[in-house]
Amino acid sequence: MRVSRCFLPVLKESPADAQIVSHKLMLRAGLVRQTAAGIYAWLPIGFRVLKKIEQIVREEQDRAGAQEMLMPTIQSADLWKESGRYDAYGPEMLRIKDRHDREMLYGPTNEEMLTAIVRDDLKSYRDLPRNLYHIQWKFRDEVRPRFGVMRGREFLMKDAYSFDLDEEGARLSYYRQLLAYLRTFQRMGIQAVPMKADSGPIGGDLSHEFIVLAPTGESEVFYDAAFEAIDWNQKHLDYTDEAGLHGLFAQVSATYAATDETHDEARWAELPEERRRTGRGIEVGHIFYFGDKYSAAMGLKVSGQDGNMVTPMMGSYGIGVSRLVGAIIEASHDDAGIVWPEEVAPWQVGLVTMRADDATSVDVAEDLYARLTAAGVETLYDDRDERGGVKLGSMDLIGLPWQVIIGPRGLAHGVVELKNRRTGEKIEISPDAVVGRLTS
């Protein structure tokens, strides 16, 4: 993509109303613009990051055996009256009356709707287990939206819902999602730790929050550094291996991790000092097992193997997709701007000419842009007639993993600069070697 043809508005100043670093950087680097309190438009660069995160979530959900669908944003209040949550939900639910004065609402979650959808179509034990998910915008009318997309009102969430014949099956579905989450967050380059949690208004007795460390987190967290040593994407754990899933859950449960609500000083004290990690945490995912809470209330039944009707056991599993954009920036930035992990970077490489009036530089840049693009390397090419220093500042702010910097001085010696955004390390390299280096 050429910057000259791109809507990529970069701000020099930090907007006064942004309190936390991710919110400031998302505004400055042109990822989002606020359109109403707690509601954001995603500009092209922010949209690209959002889509990359969404795609990682999707791939790991599919791999874990969940199936994608899409439910609407506007729901009938009747569904929520069936489950009893319509009154319980409070003022965070955006309540709407349509032109016929029917009570509607903007969905904050979808337990009721999906249970209602499947109750006509799941008929027998042979139709189970099923896990259905969607990635859709939700609305929670926060009284005081703040911190940009971290606590917005309209937000993108992945929510999955599992249906099993019995508790044993439902626990396996829960463990599959737990594993999928561990893989998902690590693929995004962040350390999210599962912590035993209260189920809150959703109900049920088995629940984990996934927490990322960040100074601006909403709660204090404590965990065993042993978590950080595990590469969940290297483990070849099979989602159909029941014993393996039980083993995984035992391992997660045995490794200490707690929020201030569930913290246990005695167990914490037993941990060797060097393994104790503590700090503020941001919730990026939350999973729940809640048994027959919704299936019983809403009359979902299937015929069992013996012919008797059975009420399926359910769980639900959320990931804050839009919130993750902020959380990743909180966890990965420096004084110059964002430092994107490769897997979620909007482009992999930023290509910069230091002197837009130097014909040789422009020729080399155009040639490299064509070759990088042809090699499938996502490249943002700053082809504007702008000072080199301004372009470099923008590239650091935007935070692509690699920069290729082209100037007359280097070219006189047959080299360009290749800079690693995270380490700041720069090497000189011949233009012909750039593509090979970035694709190896």
Next chain:
Amino acid sequence: MRVSRCFLPVLKESPADAQIVSHKLMLRAGLVRQTAAGIYAWLPIGFRVLKKIEQIVREEQDRAGAQEMLMPTIQSADLWKESGRYDAYGPEMLRIKDRHDREMLYGPTNEEMLTAIVRDDLKSYRDLPRNLYHIQWKFRDEVRPRFGVMRGREFLMKDAYSFDLDEEGARLSYYRQLLAYLRTFQRMGIQAVPMKADSGPIGGDLSHEFIVLAPTGESEVFYDAAFEAIDWNQKHLDYTDEAGLHGLFAQVSATYAATDETHDEARWAELPEERRRTGRGIEVGHIFYFGDKYSAAMGLKVSGQDGNMVTPMMGSYGIGVSRLVGAIIEASHDDAGIVWPEEVAPWQVGLVTMRADDATSVDVAEDLYARLTAAGVETLYDDRDERGGVKLGSMDLIGLPWQVIIGPRGLAHGVVELKNRRTGEKIEISPDAVVGRLTS
């Protein structure tokens, strides 16, 4: 995908409340379920089709130089008061009050919002032209929603917005979108004809509707069959070639096409009888040039080359993404069910065993499923313990382009059946030849 692990509820009976064939087939084949009047959930198979259509739209928008972003669904009423449309829009606008009693609405379109977003960030003639689009859910509170997703209330739309320095530039932006639309619809396997239209409440003096013929269409249309002979995806028209774009527009304008509102009996009579196509039409896209209507009302200005401030000229360009699922079915079905064009089919191949209790059939099917999947052929494998006739009926209903039918009688002679869903033609072929045949 294995049917046994898939949420793919197929109905034997046509639902009584569905009036048109696409609505009936979408319910029967398990593409959607209604969750409230005019509001639908997309089940896995419908979701796959929706995503394929969305992806074709995206690729052709990107190719035409538009850039993707994403605006929120909930808008502030203030934006619409600025443009003067808040009162004009009427009861189809879903109006909402949030917990602080602020007036909000569910966006039916985004001219105001995007103009407001870019007015702080587009500063100079060098920042133009720009064309920004998003694919997002919209809401129009239809008084009588019907015909399934064809006239729903919550619907998915691609809407693009162009900003140019002057009318000449804006017309070129319009022509680029016109060409992108011609390519987009043909790639989906449907014939959509651009017809000169009134601009309606959006305003402006240059507008085309894109209309697909279908018996249930909402208006009568007339067009020259010469349109059907043009393959827009084979034409190597360059989006940067201004003369070529003017030529394209002249060609489109010279070829007769009109709705009953704009029909000209005199011009129609001049057409040779065999080139006259007439029927009912469904609108699947609508493009508008409206000059400075919104930019002037909302104070969008950039500095021109001479230093004076200039009000950019705008157009907007919509495609009914969710409506297209219905429109394609209206245009492509038979008595047995849906007949998907390959480009939008949820899977390319349906694999069926006639006898689930025949071990050899199952072995051959499992082997073929593995090989098709490895070759990248999207395959739906009906591995259920169900009668062969039932499975074949479901496959016809779902309408995948190809069926591979495996039974003991054929295998005794070393063959399986390969059926073309559209023509009904069946050939016998050795299992080993299937993958090659379907990937050639």
